[in-house]
Amino acid sequence: MVALQESTMIDGEAQVRRPRERILAAARELFRRHGIHGVGVEAIADAAKTNKMALYRHFGSKDELVVAYLQSVVGEVDDIWTALERDHPGDGRKQLKAWLSLAEVCIASDERGCELATSAIELTAKDHPGRKIIEDLKVDHRKRLVTLCRRAGVSQPSVLADTLTLLLEGARVSRQSAGAKGPSAKFMKTAKAVITNFLPH
């Protein structure tokens, strides 16, 4: 009787996910919408259809939950890079194109901006473990984008990579205070122009 209703795959409902996953998913949704400081552990437990105790058994503390949340975001970004390489193996040019459209989707879809950037802003304590995760990801992202640019054959890969990063980050924050029709709407146009300038003509 114990094991049966566990049933991770028997019925296709969402509730069947293990508590840990449900908590993480609920936390992510709520953190993104209301900010980390804006939601309490109780609200997360409720949204995950469980209780605080389960949350503490799985994560130890809210901070650890935040870390897990950030890691899950990082993991998703990793998946995107993996898919980029899988879909266009070795082809930097196509990867750059794909990266661009992913970036645009990213800007357009999420009005709350980059989860990592907003979290970095909320995590004011410099020694918060979450900050390191974010910083590592940003370093990693930079490295990958530079590599991508180099493979695409541009003249100054690291400069282009950083420029694209600034444009993307800028577009995502700008969307929040200036709206979707503000400067962020020009991201694609500008990014393409910049890339063109770095490509050998």
Add this chain to the structure above:
Amino acid sequence: MVALQESTMIDGEAQVRRPRERILAAARELFRRHGIHGVGVEAIADAAKTNKMALYRHFGSKDELVVAYLQSVVGEVDDIWTALERDHPGDGRKQLKAWLSLAEVCIASDERGCELATSAIELTAKDHPGRKIIEDLKVDHRKRLVTLCRRAGVSQPSVLADTLTLLLEGARVSRQSAGAKGPSAKFMKTAKAVITNFLPH
């Protein structure tokens, strides 16, 4: 030079300023360092060498204090634009140059990023009065920068203005999670390159 009873400089202490100013200054400092949610009214009152009652007499609520804080930032930005026009009247080219160095100072000096942008992230409630202030400022800023670019004689003023905005905003957020030596370090170089491309050769 104007007013003796102002006594802002007679004794170098902060206490001589009126409570309202002290509170606003303390709030600004603390909000910037720890975020809006990260400081309580009591800490602000303490930092302003007064007490909560004085704070509530002058601002009515924390939200109103936040609004006043945002408005003071907006006022400062206004002053910058005014100075820009005053120092280089009618000369768009020089104003653009000055804007650029101001932007760089802005990025370099403040590790916590744009106070308005970070506040926008913390103010998750869409109907918070502070949001409107921020949005208005961003709209205003965009208009001013477009005008500046047009006067500088660039080919597509609004595109350049938005691009510069994205780069600046991106640099300021990037600094927080990727550090001063991350992509934000390339802001100047990239911005100049972009401007060059828009200038008639």
Add this chain to the structure above:
Amino acid sequence: MVALQESTMIDGEAQVRRPRERILAAARELFRRHGIHGVGVEAIADAAKTNKMALYRHFGSKDELVVAYLQSVVGEVDDIWTALERDHPGDGRKQLKAWLSLAEVCIASDERGCELATSAIELTAKDHPGRKIIEDLKVDHRKRLVTLCRRAGVSQPSVLADTLTLLLEGARVSRQSAGAKGPSAKFMKTAKAVITNFLPH
């Protein structure tokens, strides 16, 4: 006769009353509407178009103000009794009749009940100086009503007086929770019937 600089009659406005009176009047109005615990000294000072300092200079503390407030109510009740004797000197029968209509007006006009009774309820501390004032007034009122009844020539003056007191007090409290159309509406009818029974036929 007292004060020339008082200027009580120079301009006919209400503001010309001395601060003490204004404060007392404001306190009375606010206490009656919101209860003693329901208003702060600042609100009273504001309503009296003055400030807290004046209030504290004149009354020393909120408690003393409450005492003064209760005494002013007592004084008004005294005036009513005085008027009763003045208007119908020696005529107990007419005084009783007049008392009855005053009581009815009292019930009908004031939806918040007897200021003394409600204050007694709010002043839970048994040693509050205000309580004594209230109790003294009630004792005094009883004595007067008994005298009045005796003069009216009823058979058991003290019993009738207490009965009428109960009916009046009951009507005033009942009005608050049961409304004007509740039991309090029957006050007059019942009181008259009771009186009739005590009168020699």
Add this chain to the structure above:
Amino acid sequence: MVALQESTMIDGEAQVRRPRERILAAARELFRRHGIHGVGVEAIADAAKTNKMALYRHFGSKDELVVAYLQSVVGEVDDIWTALERDHPGDGRKQLKAWLSLAEVCIASDERGCELATSAIELTAKDHPGRKIIEDLKVDHRKRLVTLCRRAGVSQPSVLADTLTLLLEGARVSRQSAGAKGPSAKFMKTAKAVITNFLPH
């Protein structure tokens, strides 16, 4: 195993009751003694040997606790009426007599007066949910007393019922400001006389 740890009466201590009950009991006691505004939630939680959070888990807010408190009083009054009918089924005369002695006990035992009446006085906000509870109870009480009087065979049931209500309410408030030896001491005598007058001789 199920029933044992319930143990409502095994040891006579108060702790064994569930927190909700303890909180409600503590609130009732404190509200009655010091008034609703006179006690804070912390004091209630302490008196109930629990903490504020438990209070808020069970009642949501102090206002809700007040409502629950008033409802518990109403429930008790209901029980009294039920017992009245159970003990003297159909016998209006005996019920009236029983009602009278209950009223006297009520006056004599509780020096703080009717909990509902005093609460009505403290709840100055006309839209407070507690007010409706009180008003409903008063309406209900009136209806029941009229019915009782009719069954007792008096000449004008509704007039007698309201008269008795006024006398009782008056006695209860009078006790607070005029003491137990004031007019309230005459309640029984007066009530009996009134009833006699309404009975067919």
Add this chain to the structure above:
DNA sequence: ACAGGCGGGACAACCCGTTAAT
């Protein structure tokens, strides 16, 4: 004497993250 801002400490209601007991 009066107006009024200022300061201070206590306390209100309410909610947080976290840990025990059951």
Add this chain to the structure above:
DNA sequence: ATTAACGGGTTGTCCCGCCTGT
């Protein structure tokens, strides 16, 4: 695994004195 307990934190208001200017 649910319910309870806990201490400290939040915003906000209380009453009251001090300390300037007039």
